[in-house]
Amino acid sequence: xxQQSLNAPGGGPDENAPDxxxxxxxxxxxxVQGTDDLLDEIDSVLESNAETFVRSFVQKGGQ
Amino acid sequence: xxxxxxxxxxxxRVMGIETEFGVLHADVEDRARAGxxxxxxxxxxxVGAYALLDPAEGERGRRVRWDYGDETPxxxxxxxxxxxxxxxxxxLTDEVRDAHVPSVELDAPxxxxxxxxxxxxxxxxxxASQRSIGNAVLRNGARWYVDHAHPEYSAPxxxxxxxxxVVDRAGEEIARRAMGILAGAEGIPEVALYKNNTDGKGxxxxxxxxxxxxxxxxxxxxxxxxxxxxxxxxVLVGAGRVGLGTRGQEPGxxxxxRADFMEAEVGLETTLNRPxxxxxxxxxxxxxxxxxxHVIIGDANLLEESTFLKxxxxxxxxxxxxxxxxxxxxxxxxxxxxxxxxxVRTISHDPSLRATVPLADGRELTALEIQRAHLDxxxxxxxxxxxETAQVLRAWGDILDLLAEDxxxxxxxxxxxxxxxxxxxxxxxxxLDWADPRLAMVDLQYSDLxxxxxxxxxxxxxxxxxTLVGADxxxxxxxTAPTSTRAHLRGGLISAHGxxxxxxxxxxxxxxxxxxxxxxRLADPRLGSAEWCARHGIDxxxxxxxxxxxxxxxxxxx
Numbered sequence: 314x315x316q317q318s319l320n321a322p323g324g325g326p327d328e329n330a331p332d333x334x335x336x337x338x339x340x341x342x343x344x345v346q347g348t349d350d351l352l353d354e355i356d357s358v359l360e361s362n363a364e365t366f367v368r369s370f371v372q373k374g375g376q
Numbered sequence: 377x378x379x380x381x382x383x384x385x386x387x388x389r390v391m392g393i394e395t396e397f398g399v400l401h402a403d404v405e406d407r408a409r410a411g412x413x414x415x416x417x418x419x420x421x422x423v424g425a426y427a428l429l430d431p432a433e434g435e436r437g438r439r440v441r442w443d444y445g446d447e448t449p450x451x452x453x454x455x456x457x458x459x460x461x462x463x464x465x466x467x468l469t470d471e472v473r474d475a476h477v478p479s480v481e482l483d484a485p486x487x488x489x490x491x492x493x494x495x496x497x498x499x500x501x502x503x504a505s506q507r508s509i510g511n512a513v514l515r516n517g518a519r520w521y522v523d524h525a526h527p528e529y530s531a532p533x534x535x536x537x538x539x540x541x542v543v544d545r546a547g548e549e550i551a552r553r554a555m556g557i558l559a560g561a562e563g564i565p566e567v568a569l570y571k572n573n574t575d576g577k578g579x580x581x582x583x584x585x586x587x588x589x590x591x592x593x594x595x596x597x598x599x600x601x602x603x604x605x606x607x608x609x610x611v612l613v614g615a616g617r618v619g620l621g622t623r624g625q626e627p628g629x630x631x632x633x634r635a636d637f638m639e640a641e642v643g644l645e646t647t648l649n650r651p652x653x654x655x656x657x658x659x660x661x662x663x664x665x666x667x668x669x670h671v672i673i674g675d676a677n678l679l680e681e682s683t684f685l686k687x688x689x690x691x692x693x694x695x696x697x698x699x700x701x702x703x704x705x706x707x708x709x710x711x712x713x714x715x716x717x718x719x720v721r722t723i724s725h726d727p728s729l730r731a732t733v734p735l736a737d738g739r740e741l742t743a744l745e746i747q748r749a750h751l752d753x754x755x756x757x758x759x760x761x762x763x764e765t766a767q768v769l770r771a772w773g774d775i776l777d778l779l780a781e782d783x784x785x786x787x788x789x790x791x792x793x794x795x796x797x798x799x800x801x802x803x804x805x806x807x808l809d810w811a812d813p814r815l816a817m818v819d820l821q822y823s824d825l826x827x828x829x830x831x832x833x834x835x836x837x838x839x840x841x842x843t844l845v846g847a848d849x850x851x852x853x854x855x856t857a858p859t860s861t862r863a864h865l866r867g868g869l870i871s872a873h874g875x876x877x878x879x880x881x882x883x884x885x886x887x888x889x890x891x892x893x894x895x896x897r898l899a900d901p902r903l904g905s906a907e908w909c910a911r912h913g914i915d916x917x918x919x920x921x922x923x924x925x926x927x928x929x930x931x932x933x934x
Contacts (some may be wrong), residue, residue, distance in 0.1 A: 325825060363813040370577075372398055376581065376672065
């Protein structure tokens with residue numbers, strides 16, 4: 314049901330978020346030349362704590 | 377065969393895509409605290425952020441409300457309203473009086489606008505979420521709303537597969553803008569959106585296609601023809617998924633993100649016991665002429681050619697069904713599967729594409745062979761002079777050739793292969809087995825829509841996957857409706873006169889004019905197109921009185 318009432322939004326982002334969820338690499342990238350570059354890039358942007366992230370990705374079912 | 381009876385199938389048809397996005401707290405601690413319980417709140421924030429606060433959507437804090445009015449009455453009144461209207465051709469009512477002409481209701485009650493508070497983005501968002509504002513019509517003609525526990529973008533209706541790609545991509549950009557607004561609002565949770573279909577823990581959410589089909593085609597025939605086509609099209613347009621089973625309980629990779637959630641051949645449900653062919657039928661148009669085929673088996677595609685082929689090939693199959701019914705001559709191959717639900721899984725779980733599935737007549741065929749049979753029969757009946765149709769058939773054939781040779785050769789054109797190829801290279805580099813959470817992470821982050829995060833974006837930027845439409849077209853489609861359907865009139869009126877459009881729906885637009893309210897009903901989605909508006913001297917950009925006069929003349933003239 315899309316019209317159910319809501320609580321007010323929760324608090325803002327926690328300023329004490331653990332460091333293990335920050336990115337391990339920078340956010341700017343040069344043009345990619347090949348497979349190795351692409352894999353390097355993915356290593357640098359992939360969430361570092363994969364297991365925790367995957368476990369926390371929980372959705373409610375939809376249609 | 378006479379010229380009149382020649383099928384000459386094309387991809388042209390009223391169609392559209394709805395996308396439910398995965399939605400998360402971007403902050404990991406917020407996420408851990410809230411679990412999935414906050415998804416409804418987050419979805420409202422996403423919808424409110426773009427609809428109420430993006431400057432592109434007009435006056436801050438104001439939105440065009442969704443008009444539900446069309447949905448139930450049209451379905452419940454099938455046939456009856458038509459007859460009554462036909463008996464009174466000049467009567468202007470809120471009912472659909474003729475499928476071929478619009479009707480205008482005079483003096484419809486117009487509810488006063490809700491007023492958002494003055495203040496910063498956070499204040500407007502708090503007001504919006506407290507009021508559960510979860511629905512808006514955008515100036516590009518889309519519906520942007522909260523469905524269950526997901527933000528959903530129902531793209532404006534179009535007539536061609538390529539147009540569908542453009543408006544679908546615009547939805548991704550709108551999702552990004554919403555995330556950006558939330559990220560900048562003090563004290564409001566930051567949100568991450570994903571264009572995928574499952575959390576890998578048993579929950580699935582849909583990317584639905586909708587196609588209008590001639591009402592005269594018997595539904596049993598539609599079901600019979602679509603089961604083998606839908607069960608096998610995943611080799612061409614599946615988005616790929618890490619994990620087998622609804623909870624990903626078995627390690628591995630499969631072609632389709634939705635396959636394991638399909639449990640029935642045909643049925644009405646969309647959230648439980650999901651069927652390969654869904655029977656939901658709210659045509660949002662004249663039910664005497666049109667059935668809406670609501671397709672729930674498809675994956676969310678980021679790769680443009682996958683979306684293009686998903687819509688293009690399906691539209692051609694439907695065109696064949698219409699032509700078969702019209703001429704009495706069979707076009708599509710007779711390939712009834714012995715067990716379609718099992719076949720969906722067998723095919724999805726076999727990236728080698730060598731698995732065969734049993735047919736009711738005892739044959740055993742691969743998905744590629746079944747797809748090839750469809751392509752051959754449709755090619756023989758298609759209008760080769762139609763540009764998009766030719767493009768769909770050519771790409772379909774080229775890709776089936778590549779897949780038959782070696783599936784990995786299709787990595788730039790087939791989404792599941794693009795994803796698998798990336799995963800295999802990543803696996804090889806780090807020596808990972810399929811149970812490693814880093815591979816599930818790659819799968820999730822592949823569809824992350826946050827700028828800088830999404831791995832599909834990396835593939836696209838690196839040229840590892842192809843594109844089909846221009847970034848400029850996508851940009852334009854965020855704020856401009858497609859011209860081929862009534863979305864043009866809906867979006868045009870909202871763009872030019874948003875303050876005077878309290879609400880709109882698929883087949884209804886309410887305009888609050890200086891002399892009272894008018895409710896326009898468009899029972900044929902081709903009404904209100906740019907071509908139709910031009911023919912009737914309707915320019916949505918002209919002043920409101922002029923537009924209303926022109927609309928009234930159009931109704932009278934029809």
